[in-house]
Each structure stands twice: as C-alpha cells, then as structure tokens.
Amino acid sequence: MSELKTIDARNTFCPGPLMELITYMKQANVGDTLELLSTDEGSAGDVPDWVNKVGHDLISSEKIDGVWHVKVRKAK
Amino acid sequence: MRILIVGGGTGGTIVANNLARRLAGEIRSRKVRITMLSASDQHMYQPGLLYVAFGQMMPDELYRKQKSLLEACIDFHVDPVDEFHLDQQTVKTISGKSYGYDVLVIATGSRIVPKEIPGLAEGAETFYSEAGAVKMFKALRGFEGGKIAIVVGVPHKCPIAPVELVFSLHDYFKSRGIRDKVQIKYHYPIGRIHTIENVAKWAKPAFDNMGIEYETLFNVKEVDVKNSVVMSEEGTEAAYDMLIAIPPHRGMETIEKNSLGQGGWIPTNRYQLTMDGYDDVYVLGDTTNLPVSKTGSAAHFQAEVVSENIASKIKIGAPVREYDGKVYCFIETGHDSATYAMFDYVNPPDLKEPNKPMHWFKTSYNKMYWASVRGLL
Ligand SMILES: Cc1cc2nc3c(=O)[nH]c(=O)nc-3n(C[C@H](O)[C@H](O)[C@H](O)COP(=O)(O)OP(=O)(O)OC[C@H]3O[C@@H](n4cnc5c(N)ncnc54)[C@H](O)[C@@H]3O)c2cc1C
Numbered sequence: 411m412s413e414l415k416t417i418d419a420r421n422t423f424c425p426g427p428l429m430e431l432i433t434y435m436k437q438a439n440v441g442d443t444l445e446l447l448s449t450d451e452g453s454a455g456d457v458p459d460w461v462n463k464v465g466h467d468l469i470s471s472e473k474i475d476g477v478w479h480v481k482v483r484k485a486k
Numbered sequence: 487m488r489i490l491i492v493g494g495g496t497g498g499t500i501v502a503n504n505l506a507r508r509l510a511g512e513i514r515s516r517k518v519r520i521t522m523l524s525a526s527d528q529h530m531y532q533p534g535l536l537y538v539a540f541g542q543m544m545p546d547e548l549y550r551k552q553k554s555l556l557e558a559c560i561d562f563h564v565d566p567v568d569e570f571h572l573d574q575q576t577v578k579t580i581s582g583k584s585y586g587y588d589v590l591v592i593a594t595g596s597r598i599v600p601k602e603i604p605g606l607a608e609g610a611e612t613f614y615s616e617a618g619a620v621k622m623f624k625a626l627r628g629f630e631g632g633k634i635a636i637v638v639g640v641p642h643k644c645p646i647a648p649v650e651l652v653f654s655l656h657d658y659f660k661s662r663g664i665r666d667k668v669q670i671k672y673h674y675p676i677g678r679i680h681t682i683e684n685v686a687k688w689a690k691p692a693f694d695n696m697g698i699e700y701e702t703l704f705n706v707k708e709v710d711v712k713n714s715v716v717m718s719e720e721g722t723e724a725a726y727d728m729l730i731a732i733p734p735h736r737g738m739e740t741i742e743k744n745s746l747g748q749g750g751w752i753p754t755n756r757y758q759l760t761m762d763g764y765d766d767v768y769v770l771g772d773t774t775n776l777p778v779s780k781t782g783s784a785a786h787f788q789a790e791v792v793s794e795n796i797a798s799k800i801k802i803g804a805p806v807r808e809y810d811g812k813v814y815c816f817i818e819t820g821h822d823s824a825t826y827a828m829f830d831y832v833n834p835p836d837l838k839e840p841n842k843p844m845h846w847f848k849t850s851y852n853k854m855y856w857a858s859v860r861g862l863l
Contacts, residue, residue: 421831422777424645424813426681430777432705433641436734437749456677463703463720 415442420449420477427453428460431482435466438484443469448478457482487518487800490587492567492577494524494552496859497593497771497785503861504793506557512800513559520559521587523579525566525594527552530616531855533782536647536818539613539622540654543852548616555859567594570744572764589766589796592752593789594741596643596772596780600733603639605709609716610637610731613651625728626658631667632727637706637716639734640675643772643780646827648672648732649680649689650818655730656696657820670697671724673704673716685817685827688837692819706731735780737773751775756831757808759792768792779813786858787812816848824848 417434419427427448434444446457454471457480461468469481489505491498502522512518529552537543553562569578576586598614600607611622634655638648652672659665672679672693678686679693679700693700705719709729717723736742737750746752746761753762754774761767770792771785778784788809795805811831818824819840826844827835857863 419777421811423829423834424682424779425641425777426676427777428676429640429681432675433749436640452683459677460703460720464705 414445416445416447418447419453420447422450426450427478428456431457431480432460435482435484440484440486443481443483446478446480446482448480449476450478453478453480487512487589488587489518489520489589489591489796490577490585491520491522491591491593492524493591493593493595493771493773494522494526494529494556494562495593495595495771495785496782497595497789498522498524498591499529499552499555499859500786500789500861501591501593501768501770501793501796502560503555503557503859504789505796506559507861508793508797509800510559518800519561521561521563521585522556523563523565523567523577523585524552525564527564529555529859531852533644533855534852535613535616535619536650536654537852538616538619540626540658540821541623542821545616545620550856555856557861567740570740570746572746572761572767575766587766589768591768591770591792591796592741592746592761592773593769593771593785594738594773596735596737596750597739598733599736600639600731602734603706603708605711606639606706606731606733609709609711609714610729610733612731612733613647614733622730626655629668629728631664633669633671633725634728634730635716635724635726636670636672636730636732637704638674638732639706641780642732642735644815645681645779645781646685646815646817648674649685651730651732652693652696652698653818653820656698657822661821669699671699671701671726673701673706673718673724675703675705677702682827682829682835684835684837735772741773747773747775756811758795758805759788759809768796778811779815781813781815782855783814784812787814816844816851818845818848 419430467483534548565579613619680686770788772780823840824845825840829835
C-alpha cells in the first residue's frame with residue numbers, strides 16, 4: 411500500500427528540510443508519497459533539483475500561508 | 487512517584503542529575519525515586535573521537551564510570567531495556583526484570599549503520615566509533631599522498647563533523663609537510679557544502695583557500711572496494727586512495743523493535759519533548775524525530791527543559807518551559823582555531839571569524855564536559 415507521509419521541517423536550520431526529506435525517502439517504500447513542509451525559501455529550488463537528479467517524481471510544489479508544501483513520490 | 491530514565495549518555499545523565507537536585511526534598515522524604523537503566527557502565531565523551539582520529543587524544547581519555555557521574559540518590563543499573571510497554575507504564579530489561587514508572591524518560595541515542603551502504607563498512611575509514619577512530623589514525627599516519635574522498639551518510643549526528651574533518655585533514659597533512667601530495671574531495675548530500683546556509687556560506691571560501699574540492703548532491707549509494715570507487719544515488723562516482731565516511735545513523739534497535747518510531751526515531755513534540763500520544767513519556771537527544779541537530783548540545787538544552795518540567799509537574803502540577811530548538815556547536819577550524827554556531831528554531835546562526843581562544847575553549851570543554859553532565863555547569 412502506498413502512503414502519504416508528512417514531514418514537518420518548518421523552522422529548522424539543521425538538519426534542514428532537504429536533509430529531512432532524504433532521511434525519510436530512505437525509509438519509504440517505492441510508490442510512497444512524502445509531503446515536505448518547509449519555511450526555508452531555498453526548498454523551492456533545492457528540493458526539486460535533488461528529486462530530479464536522483465530520479466524521484468516531483469508531484470507538486472506550492473506555497474500556502476508562507477509554508478512550502480512539496481510532494482514527492484519515491485520512484486526507485 | 488517513580489521516574490525511570492532509560493539511557494545514561496549525555497541527555498539521560500543531565501536529566502537524572504538535574505532532577506536529583508530539583509527534587510532533593512521529595513527524594514529524601516521518599517515521595518520520589520529516580521532510577522536509570524543503561525547499556526553500559528561507562529560513559530563516553532563522543533566528540534573526543536575526532537581528536538583520537540588525529541592522534542590528539544587517547545581513547546581512555548574519553549571514558550568515565552557512569553556511576554561516578556551520577557548523584558548518589560540515583561538508582562543506577564546496567565541492564566538495557568528490551569521491551570517498552572507504554573500502555574502498562576512498564577519496561578522489561580534484557581535480564582528479565584520489569585520496571586514500572588509514573589514518568590519515563592527515553593534518551594537511548596543513535597547508532598551508526600554503515601552496513602546499510604554496500605561496501606562502506608569494509609571500504610571506508612570512520613571516526614564515529616572508538617575502533618574506527620584508532621584505525622583511521624593509523625591509516626592517516628601511513629598515508630603518503632593521493633586522493634582522499636569524504637562522504638556523508640544521512641541522517642548523521644554532529645552535522646558539523648564533516649566540515650571539522652576537512653579542516654583537520656588539511657592541518658594534519660600540512661604539519662607532516664605533505665599537503666601538496668594530498669588531494670581532498672568532499673562530497674555532501676544536499677545542494678551546498680553544509681546544511682546550515684550560513685555555515686555553507688562561511689565554509690566555501692575557506693575550502694577554496696585550502697584547495698578542497700567538493701561535489702554537492704552526492705548521496706552515497708555503494709562503495710566498490712576492489713576498484714576504490716564510491717558511487718552516488720545521483721549517478722556520479724569518485725575514485726579514491728582513502729575513503730572517509732560519516733556513516734548513516736538509525737535510532738537504537740530496541741526502539742525500532744518495539745515500534746516506538748520508524749528508523750528508531752521517536753515522534754516527539756518539538757516544544758514539550760513528550761512522546762506523541764504519551765504525556766508521561768519524555769524523549770530527548772539523538773533518538774527524537776525532531777528536525778534538530780543530533781548533538782550533545784541539543785541533548786543538553788533539551789535535558790534542562792525536560793527536568794524542569796518533570797519537577798514542576800510534581801511540585802505545581804504544570805510544565806513551565808518549552809524547548810526553543812537551541813543548539814550550540816563548536817566548529818574546530820583546524821588544529822589551532824575554532825568558531826561556533828548557535829541557533830534555535832527561528833534564529834539562524836551568525837558565524838564569527840575563527841580564532842585561537844575559541845579553540846582553547848573547545849579544548850577545555852573536552853574536560854569540562856564531565857562537570858557539565860554532572861550538572862555543575
Ligand atoms: C565523532 C563525534 C563527534 C561529535 N561531536 C560533537 C560536538 O562537537 N558537539 C556536540 O554537541 N555533539 C557532538 N557529537 C554528538 C553527541 O555525542 C551526541 O549527539 C550525544 O551524545 C547524544 O546524546 P544522547 O543522550 O541522545 O545519546 P548518547 O549520549 O549516545 O547516550 C545513549 C545512552 O543510551 C544507552 N542505551 C542504548 N540502548 C539502550 C537500551 N536499550 N536501554 C538502556 N540504555 C540504552 C547507551 O548505553 C548510552 O548510555 C559527536 C558525536 C560523534 C560520534
């Protein structure tokens with residue numbers, strides 16, 4: 411069964427949102443979708459960069475009330 | 487009132503001693519009892535491992551007897567917890583004993599899992615264990631020149647360590663007069679050379695000055711030990727003569743086995759430091775799932791909040807403090823200078839120019855740690 415898991419990486423400087431996403435991606439199953447919540451402006455750029463480079467699927471990325479919601483599906 | 491602390495490392499020890507003082511009256515009148523269960527009779531000062539890897543500290547300098555660090559009224563047992571029965575407020579230990587509690591504190595730390603990456607355990611040096619640090623020192627001592635590749639697993643404790651390692655390597659080979667024969671390449675999992683933006687901004691020109699090469703968005707996938715090549719999830723690879731790894735980490739096996747948290751990371755309220763769903767269970771240090779650096783310093787600040795709140799709940803029936811995400815990290819910038827990064831949930835660190843007194847302060851802290859876990863600092 412694929413799941414949607416939310417990673418709350420709002421207000422964190424270290425380890426930071428992308429590091430948190432990588433941690434949870436390693437634990438997820440192929441097909442699972444993770445939603446990353448981030449208040450770091452950099453996340454809009456560096457998360458998609460990593461997702462594309464490593465070959466996962468970026469489903470959506472939007473800013474709601476100052477918080478980035480980035481959804482990623484584990485592809486491999 | 488039975489307070490049970492599981493884990494006698496940085497976080498657990500500070501909580502235990504802090505509570506022993508705050509609740510001295512209640513303990514004397516036998517209203518409160520503090521018990522600690524740990525996996526070892528020794529307490530290791532883990533940051534010292536970096537110095538061991540460069541021959542600047544001996545392994546025996548890193549240890550104290552755990553019992554000697556605890557207030558006399560704390561009932562201490564080396565008997566690791568095997569089962570957590572949170573709904574029955576009981577834990578069961580390896581020796582088969584059961585311990586009931588009214589308040590439980592979990593501070594079991596984290597462990598390295600190099601085996602999660604094929605070839606890493608066999609192919610890489612690491613200073614994240616005592617045996618590893620000694621082996622790494624001997625390997626560095628025998629190294630006469632060539633390519634050193636540094637790789638960083640995710641997640642890992644002490645996020646400053648990869649940067650400190652680079653500075654230390656540079657100074658070490660400089661002092662041996664062979665820096666020009668050693669090529670150092672640093673590989674980092676995300677899109678800049680450190681996860682903290684201000685650290686990355688500060689370290690980049692320093693790396694450039696030292697002639698350090700770097701590749702970002704490099705997550706170690708596999709090490710081909712036979713051909714001395716390390717491969718990334720992102721599809722790149724690097725050849726090396728010596729590979730140094732910060733291995734990936736997980737929480738302790740007991741935590742995973744008892745389904746307390748995936749990966750051994752326990753879901754924790756970021757302000758109250760209670761386990762999600764359990765007001766009587768506090769979690770601190772490396773084993774939380776908080777988006778906070780896994781450092782002794784975070785464990786220390788969290789320990790103060792946890793003990794103050796446990797004590798105030800006993801005395802006035804309410805918690806009095808929240809954890810603000812505070813972390814303070816020394817950054818060794820070689821063998822004779824240092825700086826620091828201090829930050830919390832909302833304030834990023836503002837890095838100062840490295841200087842000698844800061845390095846001396848860190849060197850003194852390596853000894854002051856023992857006073858700090860006793861609760862004297
Ligand atoms: C090389 C290196 C360099 C570092 N440098 C720094 C630094 O410069 N600054 C900094 O702040 N931090 C640094 N750290 C990180 C720091 O040491 C840890 O983050 C800190 O020790 C975490 O504290 P803790 O209480 O969560 O866990 P620990 O201190 O690891 O303690 C865990 C305790 O739990 C016990 N335990 C385990 N399993 C069980 C069980 N089943 N039942 C009962 N007890 C159990 C263990 O015996 C141990 O006593 C460094 C770490 C390393 C490895």
